[in-house]
Amino acid sequence: MARMKPRVHNFCAGPGTLPPEVLEALREDLADWRGLGRSVLEVSHRTEAYRALHDRAVANLRALLGLGPDYEILLLQGGASGQFAMLPCNFLRAGRSADYVVRGYWGEKAARQAARVGAVRTLREPGGWTPGAAYAHVTTNETIAGTRLPEAFPPPEAPLCADMSSDILAAPRDYRRYALLYAGAQKNLGVAGLAVVAAHHDFLSRARRDLPAVFSYLEHARAGGLYHTPNAFAVDALAHVTAWLLREGPQAVWERNARKAERLYAELDASAFWRPLAPKAERSLTNVTFRLPTAELEEAFLAQAEAEGLVALRGHRALGGIRASLYNALPEAAVEALVAFMRRFAREHA
């Protein structure tokens, strides 16, 4: 076993940083899982040990989301992009249409994929919903622009669905407003290769029943999440991350997240050197985007940050600039280090 290098402060927008104790637990599960003399990767999903792991991950998630037994929680392979297709395949029948609120890259991507399946109406803001729509879809946080959807929007009559990949469990939220919500696990919940889906049974019961099984929410629900061989490693990571969130206390995590974002936005607002990109009322809690006075300064900023162990700060290629992602597992110390670096950098280059 090689000696561990010092860990960097990882601001990656996804896959995101993980709690060190989760990584350590995963490493142990690759050596010997639960005293079974083999790793978690080598155990049949038809065993009691695996079933218990799956149930633990789902129970943790249910507790954190505050959802009762009227919701089905599914752990599906793939990520949010898979759900962009699965959602309309299951609910967007011929002769109906769905409302998609498009306020950024991911909302647009979701709408575009749904339009390959059926009729889609895009809205710039939530409201003015189409009567009789099959469902309405929102993206709660736009990772690239660094904007969040303010929660207090007029609810649609149709079942409300949401992509919450980049801010699920990052702040308090009433998840029961949603008929179906989904999130790729690799930002706030664990590792890539898994989408978490929570769906109210009333909505679920409207799903199409003639789809190939792997695309069918109902088939996955009927099989208790084991329609096909699950991504056991990602489920194990989800179980560890959700257990960590419960140990830390969701309230404490949310307060820490709020402090992290406030600290960084305050720094951005304190000097004209920094040019935060999101409108103030829509600033994301999890993805903070900003530019510097010139592209050259941005390159210098990124290179110097990297050299100081502040990594993955480059903005998405569609937008440029800087992006710092502050997911649940990013410690406050990382934000402190970033702010200290920013002060030095601004002093040297302003």
Add this chain to the structure above:
Amino acid sequence: MARMKPRVHNFCAGPGTLPPEVLEALREDLADWRGLGRSVLEVSHRTEAYRALHDRAVANLRALLGLGPDYEILLLQGGASGQFAMLPCNFLRAGRSADYVVRGYWGEKAARQAARVGAVRTLREPGGWTPGAAYAHVTTNETIAGTRLPEAFPPPEAPLCADMSSDILAAPRDYRRYALLYAGAQKNLGVAGLAVVAAHHDFLSRARRDLPAVFSYLEHARAGGLYHTPNAFAVDALAHVTAWLLREGPQAVWERNARKAERLYAELDASAFWRPLAPKAERSLTNVTFRLPTAELEEAFLAQAEAEGLVALRGHRALGGIRASLYNALPEAAVEALVAFMRRFAREHA
């Protein structure tokens, strides 16, 4: 870090056992990946480091399969069950039908899923193909019954497609006979959560272009395998397993696999106590199925084997009895230990 328990001999039909050195490499990659100060789970798939990992896994696989640049190799999330749906979605257009050879559980499952998409004709044996079929599909090895499809069958005129989940790279094979082949990675190639697909460009070019992107082979190919956030851990496992296969030498692995199967079948044939289930001409190289004289003896066999560190030998619930899976990573010593145990058990209970 907990002390490692002694490893069991793991005959699991899937997810299968992994080479200990691959597990050790994966554990290192969870501590610090390539000196980046973070794990392989926390690195963006848009980095050069990840691109190099993906390319290495694909290059290893291409070399092992003996496929040239006329084949696209895709690493897709999910497993074979996902491909049961994707294959017909991409190629089974209205007005066409596909031939499915059904010789067991998995072939039937593939055919049933395809029938949800379009017209399917099932054949009991390869041959008597339908003229003008969109494609023909075979399952090269039936994991549950423990039967393999003999290779020397009359080829269809239509493009030949195959599910090779349970015997890919287990023996020499001319993979260029196939227009498209796929395999869940968790038996012979790595861990659950990844399907390997190799498709000839001529066939690929006939795929539908109006599917939701995540279901579209062409979109995945166009995106160079990075249409959406990949299951980086499973790709890392694939890179390590394929590197291990190349180090061991495919020929040596195939010879070892042949010795493992011969050894176990010879033992089954040596005494009437054992009742091998597969017809001799179709015996699987990777899944050896047999029964004992009574169900009680089978339970005693399984319990005693488990106590001696020979695990996951229970046959599939559809068939009962015993199943020993002898995938690439199962060492010869495991088969030796199993045979020694079987001799003792037969002596005591015959």
